[in-house]
Amino acid sequence: MNAKFMKRTIAAVAAVGALATGMGTAQAEDVKVGFVYVGPIGDHGWSYRHDIGRQAIEAELGDAASTSYVESVPEGADAERVIRQMAQTGHNLIFTTSFGYMNPTEKVAKQFPNVKFEHATGYKRADNLSTYAARFYEGRYVAGVIAGKMTKSNIVGYVGSFPIPEVVRGINSFMMGAWSVNPDVKVKIVWANTWYDPGKEGDAAKALIDQGADIMVQHTDSPAPLQVAENRGVLGFGQASDMIKFAPKAQLTAIVDNWDKYYVERAKAVADGTWTSIDTWGGIDSGMVDMAPYTNMPDDVKALAEATEAKISSGEFHPFTGPIYDQAGELRVKEGEVADDGMLLGMDWYIKGIDAELPK
Amino acid sequence: MVRLEPRRQHSQAMVYLSPVLAIFMTLVVGGIIFAFLGKNPFDALYTFFILPINNSYGISELFVKATPLVIIAVGLAMGFRANVWNIGAEGQLTMGAIFGGGLALYFHDSESLLLLPAMFVLGAIGGAFWASIPALLRTKFNANEILTSLMLTYVATLFLSFLVHGPWRNPEGFNFPESRPFPDAGLLPIIYDGTRVHLGTAVAVFVVIAGWLLLSKSVIGFQLRVVGKAPQAARHVGFRQKRMVWFTLLLGGALAGLAGLFEVSGPIGQLQPSISPGYGFTAIIVAFLGRLHPVGILFGGLIMALTYLGGELAQITLGLPNAVTGLFQGILLFFLLACDVLTKYRIRFGSIAAKGRTA
Numbered sequence: 001m002n003a004k005f006m007k008r009t010i011a012a013v014a015a016v017g018a019l020a021t022g023m024g025t026a027q028a029e030d031v032k033v034g035f036v037y038v039g040p041i042g043d044h045g046w047s048y049r050h051d052i053g054r055q056a057i058e059a060e061l062g063d064a065a066s067t068s069y070v071e072s073v074p075e076g077a078d079a080e081r082v083i084r085q086m087a088q089t090g091h092n093l094i095f096t097t098s099f100g101y102m103n104p105t106e107k108v109a110k111q112f113p114n115v116k117f118e119h120a121t122g123y124k125r126a127d128n129l130s131t132y133a134a135r136f137y138e139g140r141y142v143a144g145v146i147a148g149k150m151t152k153s154n155i156v157g158y159v160g161s162f163p164i165p166e167v168v169r170g171i172n173s174f175m176m177g178a179w180s181v182n183p184d185v186k187v188k189i190v191w192a193n194t195w196y197d198p199g200k201e202g203d204a205a206k207a208l209i210d211q212g213a214d215i216m217v218q219h220t221d222s223p224a225p226l227q228v229a230e231n232r233g234v235l236g237f238g239q240a241s242d243m244i245k246f247a248p249k250a251q252l253t254a255i256v257d258n259w260d261k262y263y264v265e266r267a268k269a270v271a272d273g274t275w276t277s278i279d280t281w282g283g284i285d286s287g288m289v290d291m292a293p294y295t296n297m298p299d300d301v302k303a304l305a306e307a308t309e310a311k312i313s314s315g316e317f318h319p320f321t322g323p324i325y326d327q328a329g330e331l332r333v334k335e336g337e338v339a340d341d342g343m344l345l346g347m348d349w350y351i352k353g354i355d356a357e358l359p360k
Numbered sequence: 361m362v363r364l365e366p367r368r369q370h371s372q373a374m375v376y377l378s379p380v381l382a383i384f385m386t387l388v389v390g391g392i393i394f395a396f397l398g399k400n401p402f403d404a405l406y407t408f409f410i411l412p413i414n415n416s417y418g419i420s421e422l423f424v425k426a427t428p429l430v431i432i433a434v435g436l437a438m439g440f441r442a443n444v445w446n447i448g449a450e451g452q453l454t455m456g457a458i459f460g461g462g463l464a465l466y467f468h469d470s471e472s473l474l475l476l477p478a479m480f481v482l483g484a485i486g487g488a489f490w491a492s493i494p495a496l497l498r499t500k501f502n503a504n505e506i507l508t509s510l511m512l513t514y515v516a517t518l519f520l521s522f523l524v525h526g527p528w529r530n531p532e533g534f535n536f537p538e539s540r541p542f543p544d545a546g547l548l549p550i551i552y553d554g555t556r557v558h559l560g561t562a563v564a565v566f567v568v569i570a571g572w573l574l575l576s577k578s579v580i581g582f583q584l585r586v587v588g589k590a591p592q593a594a595r596h597v598g599f600r601q602k603r604m605v606w607f608t609l610l611l612g613g614a615l616a617g618l619a620g621l622f623e624v625s626g627p628i629g630q631l632q633p634s635i636s637p638g639y640g641f642t643a644i645i646v647a648f649l650g651r652l653h654p655v656g657i658l659f660g661g662l663i664m665a666l667t668y669l670g671g672e673l674a675q676i677t678l679g680l681p682n683a684v685t686g687l688f689q690g691i692l693l694f695f696l697l698a699c700d701v702l703t704k705y706r707i708r709f710g711s712i713a714a715k716g717r718t719a
Contacts, residue, residue: 071675
């Protein structure tokens with residue numbers, strides 16, 4: 001009887017002790033961050049920049065954080081398994097970095113309420129699911145201003161990925177920038193129907209240059225279109241990362257995705273327990289959109305580009321300032337007003353003056 | 361000196377042993393590669409091949425991943441046996457998903473129990489329809505079905521892209537390129553709670569058994585084998601080659617279409633621009649991995665699926681690059697084809713003179 005009682009007491013004390021130490025470790029719990037990439041980390045574009053952000057977490061948080069990633073995850077049935085495997089292997093913060101991961105991320109987030117999820121470029125949120133994206137259209141407006149000044153043939157070649165609002169918004173913003181300094185600019189658009197396929201992207205660029213384009217813009221992730229521009233002796237813009245080493249004579253600037261600061265902040269928030277579900281859409285001012293150094297252009301164009309960047313960053317100027325008409329001539333944004341985020345996020349129409357049909 | 365000596369008959373033992381040998385050699389070479397990458401080879405192989413399936417959820421995911429591969433490969437194998445080279449299963453898969461999925465979208469508020477069976481039928485018809493084009497071109501104009509079926513793949517994927525960007529786009533989806541979610545009546549039932557194993561997996565097993573029976577017990581199965589192995593003889597006895605072309609392409613297309621429908625009405629649950637990470641192409645490897653035999657294909661599909669799952673875990677837990685998955689699949693296929701030599705040849709040590717005595 002006594003012995004039994006003693007045993008029980010010892011067991012109880014041990015249990016309490018274990019609980020206490022358990023709680024202790026829970027508080028000092030390390031952050032384990034997982035990333036799901038749609039492309040290879042060597043794409044030198046979208047996935048590459050997210051991976052730079054991942055490395056920033058490791059550099060900044062040191063031993064307090066560990067990270068891992070899976071690259072080239074198809075946006076189909078596989079995504080859900082990969083995200084779930086991350087949640088199951090002890091990751092407490094998971095970034096899924098492509099629009100196509102939205103539904104699987106939402107599904108897994110429901111099943112793992114204690115794990116924090118962050119989905120890039122989507123619109124579904126939950127208590128443990130944040131969304132984040134960057135206002136790349138701000139950078140595209142600056143690029144448009146440069147293109148308007150630099151083009152001689154007045155034809156800009158644009159390699160698009162998919163005709164989704166993100167890309168359409170970029171084309172509109174770019175052209176408004178170009179027309180602000182040169183109303184004669186025309187744009188020719190080729191849809192590559194891929195985010196990453198250097199062969200297809202390069203072919204699209206060649207076709208555009210053959211049609212007279214002397215400025216190459218891309219909304220796909222590999223450096224291929226810019227490399228084609230370099231080889232053919234025309235100018236162009238880098239995408240997602242500074243691609244100057246691929247095109248030292250052709251790159252005017254690049255619209256750089258900079259996730260470093262955001263990723264580090266969010267990882268720290270998990271570490272100190274202050275993480276909450278938020279929706280972030282950061283522009284040049286937030287540091288999420290960076291402009292690579294302005295190169296291969298005269299000083300006056302450079303000064304103009306810098307001034308435009310500064311005006312957008314300070315909030316003095318919004319690229320989508322009215323009056324804005326669509327192709328049908330309908331007034332979408334009134335004079336003196338700016339497009340609201342809802343309109344920007346769902347943009348499926350070209351502005352007046354773009355001589356192309358949006359694939360429907 | 362090592363020589364290869366032709367066997368008078370194919371070695372039955374080697375037919376079964378050579379895949380095992382190939383897998384073993386893949387493991388050895390894989391281990392060496394891992395060692396070069398600075399990982400403990402045993403840890404790495406464990407992560408790659410055991411960790412993905414050391415729990416029931418992992419095994420269920422293996423089945424989910426293998427389902428489309430097996431269904432498509434069984435259909436393709438029938439054609440490959442008869443020298444009909446359908447390379448366009450990916451396109452047939454896509455058309456199956458469009459046909460069957462289109463029905464689910466049209467009846468998006470339906471609760472009818474008939475919806476799912478109707479989707480099955482339309483999915484198979486969609487795939488068969490897409491495969492009938494190469495069949496027609498081959499039988500009427502003698503156009504090479506390798507080229508026509510492959511090129512039609514791109515037409516199909518672009519057609520799907522057009523639909524989800526345009527007419528079939530989800531009206532509540534903020535203009536993003538995806539369809540409405542299918543209604544519950546259009547989703548495959550889960551056959552094991554808490555996993556993603558769906559009815560399609562059961563169908564895959566059925567397809568394997570039916571394919572086996574067709575090949576081994578039916579007249580048409582016999583004809584398939586004869587046409588493939590001895591076309592001259594087949595012609596002499598009056599087997600009609602055109603009929604074989606039609607039969608194998610329609611069957612392969614229907615099965616690929618069904619596999620595509622299972623993907624969209626199973627794990628995905630809607631139409632979107634990308635519905636398959638190249639299952640139609642990977643299934644070609646699976647068909648040969650399984651020696652064009654339905655039961656072999658079942659194992660081949662599972663092994664191929666395992667390399668995908670293992671590749672994902674190797675990235676998560678070991679930080680190995682994704683390219684390792686492709687590398688593994690390449691090594692496996694290489695050794696498999698290399699080991700095939702052993703079924704037709706025997707290895708001899710020593711000089712040619714020595715052969716005379718031992719033979």
